[in-house]
Amino acid sequence: MAQLRRIKGFADLLPDDCRVYAHMEQTAREVFTRYGCQEIRVPILEKTELFARSIGDETDIVQKEMYTFADRKGKSLTLRPEATAGVLRAFIEENLDAQGDDAVKLYTCGPMFRYERPQKGRMRQFHQINVEAVGQAAPQLDAEMILMLTMFLRQLGLTALTLEINSLGCPGCRPAYQDALQDFFKGMHKERLCEDCLRRKLTNPLRVLDCKAPGCRELVAGAPVISDFLCPECRAHNDTVLSLLDRAGQDYMLNARLVRGLDYYVRTTFEVSSRDIGAQTAVAGGGRYDGLVKSLGGPDLPGIGFACGMERLALLLGAKQAKPVDFYLAVLDPRGLDPALLLAQTLRRNGLCGETALEVKSVKSHLRRANKLKARYCLLLGEREIETGNVEIKNMLDTTQQTIPFENILAVLTPEEF
RNA sequence: GUGGAUGUAGCUCAGUUGGCAGAGCACCUGGUUGUGGCCCAGGGGGUCGUGGGUUCAAGCCCCAUCAUUCACCCCA
Structure with a gap:
């Protein structure tokens, strides 16, 4: 009789692993609480439509990475590929904005599911620690969230990490940049752009910036940069965020090519990465998503959030000794x-x-x-x-x-x- | 979805031109009539991923298959 095995990309977290995961969660809880974050737990299963609408129909996540299936009555359900959509759905459905707070700050952690080929630091079921702050457009909140993230990572003892920041503009100024990019790529011959980017330059030119193919990187070096296209409001917002980080003593790198994979991001985006965990370098990432709450049927409230990959943090943390x-x-x-x-x-x-x-x-x-x-x-x-x-x-x-x-x-x- | 690598003891891995299945660690027992770690001695454990093929003979060669893993892609 064949032995029953776990399914591909799904890992058993053994006692040695669980000590590390518990430590991460405990540290997150402690640090995030200092910032007024409260815990929330939402289902891991949601209607497929929720993810399609929030993450973006054109993204890889929605197009080919979701665990989607019909329940017994034919409803299309999906195992969450990320946490933001579910948390915001709950925020709207439970009227969490009715508290009169400046911003409602929520954190959660748990498993996410994406149908991808597993490799180092990438599982089909993986775990994230997630934070969402809803209700404030102020740049101070952006800085606070980034500082909270780095405090968490430092509290875990992780120092050899890189924080990169970019601004993606807003629906007001981004189109002009996208047009400029498309113009820039228009004349490019097939020999220079990779196959994917030939498609991307039409559907989502921002993604070309993020391509790792050598030819594309070379080209992108000469491409227009978003910072030249930001409207005065976005520029001021970005300046305040960066200035606050400077004054808080937070190191960071500007990365005009930092484009995140989810369609809902506007203005501030950021990513923390490590060179020590294989090809998948991102350990945390996030950004501002003004407009997303409204597009999910809620009030027109701005928001910002980020996610940490626990598997990737665990690669950096190493084993934790059992207690005597x-x-x-x-x-x-x-x-x-x-x-x-x-x-x-x-x-x-x-x-x-x-x-x-x-x-x-x-x-x-x-x-x-x-x-x-x-x-x-x-x-x-x-x-x-x-x-x-x-x-x-x-x-x-x-x-x-x-x-x-x-x-x-x-x-x-x-x-x-x- | 594409490409490479690897499947031998619980774990990490050796295994030569094809000729009886190995080591280290871990585990158990003893060295002490009731005393751990270090050391020493002994011991238990393996359908060599699976199914075919070649051969007097296959862990080793050939084919298939499954699994794992790394990378592309994408992202936490």
């Missing part, structure tokens, strides 16, 4: 099994952390196990102890050892001691 435990209870005589379990229960009721042996073994083998668990104390319960009503307590760190009456254990093993 307080005790391990070794049983050397069958009559000790019941008392051991009850004793362990008492210790745990008092806040201690540890395990009890479930079968009788040699002292040596018990101590080896205690050592492996990194137990601070190994309690021994054998024939001698049972007959005298004592327990032998061995301190695993300094190897000292004492015999004490069963009922006095808590006097020795107090939580304060740890």
